[in-house]
Amino acid sequence: MNDNYLILVAEDDDEIADILTSYIQRSGMRTLRAADGEQAIDACRLKKPDLVLLDIQLPVFDGWTVLSTLRKESNIPVIMVTALDQDIDKLMGLRLGADDYVVKPFNPTEVVARIEAVLRRAKASHQQLNNKPIRTACLTVYPQDFYVEINGCGEAISPILTTTEFKLLAYLARNPRKVCSREELLNACLPEGDTLDRTVDSHMSKLRKKLENCGLKGVPESIRGMGYRLGENK
Secondary structure (H helix, E strand, O other): OOOOOOEEEEEHHHHHHHHHHHHHOOOOOOOOOOOOHHHHHHHHHHHHOOOOEEEOOOOOOOOOHHHHOOOHHHOOOEEEEEEOOOOHHHHHHHHHOOOOOEEEEHHHHHHHHHHHHHHHHHHHHHHHHHHHHEOOOEEEHHHHEEEEEEOOOOOOOOHOOOOHHHHHHHHHHHOOOEEOOOHHHHHHOOOOOOOOOHHHHHHHHHHHHHHHHOOOOOOOOOEEOEEEOOOOOO
């Protein structure tokens, strides 16, 4: 694959982990390894891999515990790896939110194919989700159409917004009550741009002024020492 995906291989058997890592890297993806469940959870939190290849029988925390923990924190795709081809394992994994299964002994080429298939589904689902209208108490954002309406008046304000301003507004609108740090906003909306905090402040100031000119005051809301959130219409 050409997307430079990062795959976490959570496997305590070094020989198996070596084989999986080698085949995954040959396909053009990057790899990260964890030898136990605690390492797997920490790696997901710190490195944010695109997919986890998760052995069920891990030391410290088993695969079920890892999967359950991950599902409370994110929707990261997970493929379970088990030596037991039993329906009860599959049913438990599905209930906990596993995306697919690989049963040992396996063909490494098939494992890579399954990884690629799950990543394609996850990407398509993410794009579909990101293209849905985002409705808040004060405005509605249409990501796919680069279009914003102030609720109640039907006025489109997106033509006056820059691409970065639109991205910032859409990002805040997805979680209107969440306070987003400047670093988070930089990484999400300006990944290839200036990485200074004041860059976000400048964009937010201009965005707020444009919204005020359209009758929407106090949006986005600045939270001193923390960052920004969408806030409510004042």
